[in-house]
Amino acid sequence: MKYKSQKVAYWFFALSMLLLTIQLTYGFIMGFAHMGLDGLHQVIAFNTARAVHTNALVMWLLSGFMGAAYYIIPEEAEHELVNVKLAYVQLISFALVGVIALVGYHFNYWEGRKFLEIPRPLDWLVVVNVLTFLGIIVMTLVRGKKRTTTSLVLTMGLVFAALLYLPGMIWFDNQTLDSFFRWWVVHLWVEGVWELIMGGILAFLLIKITGVDREVIEKWLYVIVGLTFISGILGTGHHYYYIGVGKVWLIVGGIFSALEPLAFLGMALFAIVMYRRGEKKHPNKLALNWTLGTAIVSFIGAGLLGLAHTLPQVNLYTHGTLVTAMHGHLAFWGAYAMIVLAVIAYAMPNLTGRKLFDTARGTYAFWLSNIGMLGMTAAFGVAGVAQVYMERKMGIEFGEVQKEIQVHFLVLVTCATMFTTGIILYLIEFVKFGLPTDEALENQYNNHAKANLATNQ
Amino acid sequence: MLSKSQAKWFFLGGTIVTFLAFIILSWWSLVQDVPKQTHPENLTPQVVAGKHLWESNNCMGCHTILGEGAYYAPELTKVIDRRGAPYVKAVLTSKSAWQPRGRKMVAYGFSDHDAEDIIAFLTWIGKTDLNGFPTKPSYKSTVNTN
């Protein structure tokens, strides 16, 4: 670590890890409910479990992104964060809003709009919180010595993500309009501006880990985020096929969303080529695993499994079935969960001064969680395809079909157990690192050996 | 080879062009398609009250509507066509968990009044033109029974 204020990132990462455990716990509740084991129905009904599962997911990813920004921006801008105290206030208020929302879901305090369940009064607190965060980041960039492409792309992603939250706060009497603008948040986040955040973090990690020239990496970063927006903005149309708007979206959405995998393919090639080109081999193997992993798994989960159901002819049958859940899991995991876990794996040794670079536990964490998640994806996929054929093609009753596919949820829960074992190992590593300390600071008075390492980190 | 500033213009240019196209198409959809396909003239206060109940109870946390939501319970856009209003009213007003095939719904026990609001909402949305979704099952049974 080069700047004292980067330490605040640690606490965002810690909050992130806490929310992740909550997310997984509620995931199991739903997995069992799909198997017919719904003993918690009276206390935590399925809709409560689901709102907690998906909102905790979004919150831990956002907390991870914010931590990443607080770590990356000082280093890229060569300037301490302008107001560290305010950053801690922002952390605590973010955690509070999150807790109120998650608790509220147990008491019927929510809005039934998928992914946007946070009630509108709380939305305003989110807005204030995010503005504070952005203020700190943007002011640090303004005061800083340098404004690199990496930091600009990351910041642009964060600013647009905040702006796009707003259309989700408007009330519509008409369900079609409600859905239309809900996608401006959900789709334009994950298939638009969040890819800028991912790309920015990925570029930062590749610069540090591979030692490849910044100019080369940042040039390709522009190409990737260019592909993202060119395909992703009009690709929103793949959610407009069957919600009560015109057929023009079948064509526009079909064509442009089918191009979206290119951006993820770009991301994967980018990481692999830069890794091959890099001469310096950074000792942090675990960070390297997660960095290459996120680039590759996002291409499979978002790119290929997205493509699998994005054409209107296919989506007519798969729309709103477990096929969507299959894709949702591997896409969120590969693109956004793994990039957060990558930046944490990279930053922790630098924040705490403990060089736990290549532990067996960390390696198991990586492989168990990834193989477990692939298994879960397969389970959802088999259940989903079976559902599509029985329910949509043959016209068998929803409930009858669900009974037929119950067994796949046994597979799901088994693979989820493997996945969770991996995550628990990751959490143990996280705790073993201990707290961030100023002793981990690399200042200019350090000796040569350390200075050499510093250019690399 | 591509230079960094060319790459930057690819990004900026591509973004601006597709963004403008998206805004124009969206605007066109809202002005042209929504009035024709969703019948906003039928959005009575009762339908809107039903939508409020639909949201404040997070029905979408188990069901899908317009194909969006959760995969724990049936798709409801055309439920009034499929089951008829009296059946739906019985489900909504039931004081014990409705569970025709073992899977439980929350026992809301809505008043008659609230149940009718929700039914009005579901009736309205059932008339939306969804470009062919949900499909009618296309399967002509030739099951081998020997």
Ligand code: HEM
């Ligand atoms: C990292 C990027 C991505 C993430 C995190 C992601 C996640 C999701 C999630 C959670 C849903 C369900 C949304 C809802 O119903 O509210 C969804 C739906 C969908 N995604 Fe993605 N996705 C990503 C990228 C893509 C890409 C690149 C494509 C196309 C090539 C794609 C195609 C689709 C389609 C067609 C649906 C609609 C499914 C339906 O009709 O039920 N996704 N995605």
Ligand code: HEM
């Ligand atoms: C312990 C592991 C997990 C289990 C057992 C699990 C299980 C489930 C279940 C049963 C659903 C609900 C599907 C429905 O509506 O019927 C769901 C939804 C979802 N989960 Fe998980 N999950 C787990 C981990 C994760 C992880 C790690 C992520 C992301 C990285 C994730 C992302 C999602 C998303 C985005 C949805 C909404 C999908 C959609 O609506 O299409 N889950 N999960």
Ligand SMILES: [Fe+2]
């Ligand atoms: Fe999408």
